[in-house]
Amino acid sequence: MATKKQGKSLPVVTPVKESAFADLGLGKTVKVICEEIREIYLWDQIPWVIGYSGGKDSTAILQLIWIAVKELPPEKRIKPVHVISTDTLVEQPLVAAWVDASHAKMREAAEQQQMPFTPHKLTPAVCDTFWVNLIGKGYPAPRKLFRWCTSRMKISPSNEFIRTVIRDNGEAMLVLGTRKAESNRRNQRMAKTEAASRRAFLNDRLTLNTNLPNSKVYTPIEDWTNDDVWLFLMQVKNPWGYSNKSLLGMYQGASVDGECPLVVDTSTPSCGNSRFGCWTCTVVEKDRSMEAMIKNDDEKIWMTPLLDLRNDLGNMELDRSRRDYRRMSGKVQLYGKDKSNLDIIPGPYTKESREYWLRRLLETQKTVRELGPPEVAKIELITTAELLEIRKIWLYEKHEFDDNLPKIYEQVSGDAFPLPPADDHLLRGDDWQLLAEICGDDPTFFQLQTSLLDVERQHRGMYRRAGIYDALEDRLKSAQFGTQEEALEIRRNEERRRNDAVDSASDPQMLQPTLFALETDTEDAEL
Numbered sequence: 001m002a003t004k005k006q007g008k009s010l011p012v013v014t015p016v017k018e019s020a021f022a023d024l025g026l027g028k029t030v031k032v033i034c035e036e037i038r039e040i041y042l043w044d045q046i047p048w049v050i051g052y053s054g055g056k057d058s059t060a061i062l063q064l065i066w067i068a069v070k071e072l073p074p075e076k077r078i079k080p081v082h083v084i085s086t087d088t089l090v091e092q093p094l095v096a097a098w099v100d101a102s103h104a105k106m107r108e109a110a111e112q113q114q115m116p117f118t119p120h121k122l123t124p125a126v127c128d129t130f131w132v133n134l135i136g137k138g139y140p141a142p143r144k145l146f147r148w149c150t151s152r153m154k155i156s157p158s159n160e161f162i163r164t165v166i167r168d169n170g171e172a173m174l175v176l177g178t179r180k181a182e183s184n185r186r187n188q189r190m191a192k193t194e195a196a197s198r199r200a201f202l203n204d205r206l207t208l209n210t211n212l213p214n215s216k217v218y219t220p221i222e223d224w225t226n227d228d229v230w231l232f233l234m235q236v237k238n239p240w241g242y243s244n245k246s247l248l249g250m251y252q253g254a255s256v257d258g259e260c261p262l263v264v265d266t267s268t269p270s271c272g273n274s275r276f277g278c279w280t281c282t283v284v285e286k287d288r289s290m291e292a293m294i295k296n297d298d299e300k301i302w303m304t305p306l307l308d309l310r311n312d313l314g315n316m317e318l319d320r321s322r323r324d325y326r327r328m329s330g331k332v333q334l335y336g337k338d339k340s341n342l343d344i345i346p347g348p349y350t351k352e353s354r355e356y357w358l359r360r361l362l363e364t365q366k367t368v369r370e371l372g373p374p375e376v377a378k379i380e381l382i383t384t385a386e387l388l389e390i391r392k393i394w395l396y397e398k399h400e401f402d403d404n405l406p407k408i409y410e411q412v413s414g415d416a417f418p419l420p421p422a423d424d425h426l427l428r429g430d431d432w433q434l435l436a437e438i439c440g441d442d443p444t445f446f447q448l449q450t451s452l453l454d455v456e457r458q459h460r461g462m463y464r465r466a467g468i469y470d471a472l473e474d475r476l477k478s479a480q481f482g483t484q485e486e487a488l489e490i491r492r493n494e495e496r497r498r499n500d501a502v503d504s505a506s507d508p509q510m511l512q513p514t515l516f517a518l519e520t521d522t523e524d525a526e527l
Contacts, residue, residue, distance in 0.1 A: 020224045026235060030064070033220050036205065037068035040173075040218065047080040047165055050175045051158070052119070054085065054099035055276060057177035059238075059247060060229045061221055065175060066117065066239045074114050083119045084161055088153040089383065090130045090278045092290065093303070093376060094250065102242050109240035117240075122161055126389050128152035130280055131382050135357050136390035137397075138348030140323060141282040141313040149278070162212055172215045173206075179224055253296050254289035279306050282314035302372035305364045312360065320346050322353035325487055330478020332487045334495060342495060344488055355404055358390070362412040384418060399447075399454035402432035448479035 021029045041048070050065060052058045062083060069077055083106065085099050103119040110117040126132060130149060133139040142149045165172040209215040221229070233244040254276065276289060290307050293300045323346035326332055334342035349357070365381040372379070391405040406417035432450075439446035452475055459465040481487035 018225075020221075020228050021231070026231060030067075030232065030236065033064060034068035034071065037065055037220060038072060040205065041069060041079060042072075042076065045079060045169075046171045046173050046216075047082060047169050048173045048175055049082045049084060049162055049165060051177070052083045052085050052099075052102075053276075054095055054102060054247075055177075056229050056233060056247065056251065057179060057221070059177075059244070060224075060232055061175060061177035063233070063236065063238060064220060066115065067236070069117075070113060070115060070239060077114065077116050079116060081115075081117045082161075082165065083117055084122055084158060085119070086122045086124075086154050086157050088130065088149075088278055089123060089386075090153075090280045090381075092276050092279045093306075093379060094293070094300075095276045097375065098247075098250065102240075105242050106240045113239075120161065122157040124153045124157050126383075126385050128156060129386055129389075130278070131361065131386050132389050132393070134349070135354050135361070136393040138324075138328070138350075138354055140319065140346070140349060141280075144283055147283055153278075159212060162215060166212070166214050170214065172212075173218060174209060174212075174215055175218045175220070177221060178219050179222055179229075253293050253300070280310055280313060282310065285314070299373070302368055302376065305367045305371070309360055309364045313357075322349055322356075324348055324350050325484040326478065326481075330474070330480075332481065332491050334488075334491055342492055344484065344491075351398070351400060354394075355408060358405065359408050359412060362409065366412060387417070388420060396454075399450045400432075401450065401454075402429045442482070444479050444482050448475065451475040451478070 023029075024032065048065075050058075050062055052062050065081065069081065083103075085103065087096060087099070091099075100121070103121060106117060106119045109115070130153060133148065133152070134141065139148055140146065162172050162174065206216045206218055209217050224232075230248070233247065238244050279287070279290060281287065287307060287310055290303060290310070294303050294307065325344050325346060327345075327347045333345045335345050336342040361382055365379065368379055368381070369377055387405065387409065391403070394400045394405060395403060406419060409415070409417040435449055435453075436446055439449060452472065455468065455471045455475060458471070459468045481490065
């Protein structure tokens with residue numbers, strides 16, 4: 001908020017956060033933190049779980065914990081320390097390779113140094129992966145208001161691991177490299193959690209994890225600045241033998257200007273503001289880290305096809321044309337601030353779009369293998385398990401018995417697709433073609449017939465066909481509109497009649513709610 005003086009607005013200057021090393025210096029500050037870590041480590045027998053992404057903050061926290069525990073006598077290093085890294089299967093390839101190599105070094109060093117550290121690589125369940133949901137089910141590329149990916153691909157695997165530790169031990173301690181200086185939003189979230197939970201916990205260094213009962217959170221570097229993290233990593237040797245200078249180089253390559261300057265005063269920009277995540281992420285408008293990597297290093301030109309596919313996924317101008325006008329349930333839902341000019345909320349990707357994304361992905365994988373260095377010659381942008389799951393969804397949930405996935409795979413890769421045994425009662429590609437000819441140029445009628453045939457297939461051989469009438473009714477309702485234009489006109493008329501009824505009713509609250517909604521898709525929104 002600006003202040004006024006003699007009619008002029010003066011900008012408010014945000015104070016620069018003071019270094020955590022300002023009072024004691026780097027060495028003594030690290031010593032004090034390590035003493036605190038050892039005290040908490042020896043306090044009880046609750047296992048520790050450290051979140052490690054391979055980035056600067058998680059590397060700093062793991063390095064601190066390792067240094068602190070190593071100074072204990074071997075007989076006191078008995079409490080397990082689990083180091084978990086979540087691989088979403090669409091991680092930035094360089095970062096994924098970095099984390100895998102770090103895990104290998106960590107595992108070797110822990111054995112040699114008699115340390116209780118065990119690295120774990122977590123992955124989402126095959127039904128929760130990015131490509132199974134996007135290509136298989138038709139979920140649109142994630143957006144800020146429909147961020148369906150984070151909980152499935154990142155949070156669920158980590159929480160499941162922590163719950164397992166809690167089941168086996170009664171409690172768990174989660175150690176994070178979260179910092180209040182990272183971002184305003186994260187700062188506010190940490191402050192809110194701190195205020196709510198520390199009142200219920202006597203020790204002011206730990207917080208109760210409100211999302212996972214019987215777990216506590218410890219954040220030793222929460223007051224460190226960005227520069228503090230880099231100073232620590234550059235001045236203190238990595239205890240499991242990995243190169244922190246290489247980590248700095250990776251961040252440097254992902255910086256727009258390609259530089260990580262020496263920080264001499266508060267006006268000097270810091271290195272490491274780049275953020276690494278999924279290469280498919282469309283929540284942000286642009287992947288500036290990948291763009292910078294390609295721009296700053298000719299040897300990373302092989303990543304260009306990845307960036308091109310990511311930008312294609314994030315193309316909002318083409319997004320609507322690639323999606324069905326119906327939700328997955330067959331409903332047509334409207335949105336708009338102006339009730340007199342409602343529009344359709346688009347649903348999942350159409351069959352043609354899902355096949356397009358599969359082809360684009362396989363072509364990108366093939367190109368990256370050809371252009372990239374030897375270490376990515378066998379890179380898998382999509383796993384065989386995911387392809388099999390997508391094929392199953394297309395066949396048994398989408399009723400697409402033309403079975404195009406193996407054909408697309410063979411056309412792009414030149415290799416035969418590993419086909420599992422199919423349902424003996426499943427219709428074949430010839431049947432699909434014959435039915436398409438009979439239905440003519442009416443895609444809605446064609447989709448209705450395929451879905452009705454699939455209902456019959458699902459209930460074939462049953463002694464009692466319980467639920468078959470409900471299933472048939474659902475399929476018929478999903479095909480009640482012939483075209484998007486017809487659906488929009490009918491739904492607008494329905495809303496207009498409802499609004500007229502509300503205006504004339506004596507008790508509007510007794511009326512049934514409508515499907516009218518503002519454009520506020522959330523993570524739990526129905527497609």
